[in-house]
Amino acid sequence: HGTLMKTLERFVSDSESGYFAHELKDLLHVGVRESLLRLVQQGRVSRERVSRSYLYCSKNASVRRRQLAVRQSKEGDIGVQFLVGxxxxxxxxxxxxxxxxxxxxxxxxxxxxxxxxxxxxxxxxxx
Known part of the structure; x- marks a missing residue:
């Protein structure tokens, strides 16, 4: 995709259930927090507060709602399961x-x- 910013934007936008920063870091093997923050500030991705972390989602509201719904159905009630079962x-x-x-x-x-x-x-x- 060329740059880390474009890669992150594409991964988040095309994701079925959004990504947490630690998931993207593990997937790409590079630090992503600053780049994700810049993408949010530029309006290229959105983020939703989930428990103690941010879930990075598509900037498109309907896609974002679908990503959150898929994430919730995968994980059950979002909460303790992300930290420890x-x-x-x-x-x-x-x-x-x-x-x-x-x-x-x-x-x-x-x-x-x-x-x-x-x-x-x-x-x-x-x-």
Missing amino acids: PEQIPDEVKAAIVLFSALLDERQRRLFAGVEALQFGRNAERW
Whole structure:
């Protein structure tokens, strides 16, 4: 495609489900953050906040909606699955969270659950 900027724009625009920066870095074996930021600033690609990362998508709104829908269907509820799956969390950590939540009153528990849901998605409490 000639340049890194053109390559990134093409990959993101033609992608079925958009890309996270780390996915593009792994795919292309070069740093991509600054170039992706420039592409967003120039309006050549779009980015959507997903959990703690940005998903880079097509600038075309209908394509972008389709990319987000495909990404969500592939990954389930976007959230914890990108960081770590429930099966990878040690039992000690799960027990510590249960113990911590047992020390909270109902109002504090709801607040904690709300913060977790905002941070990790609706299925954060599954494990």
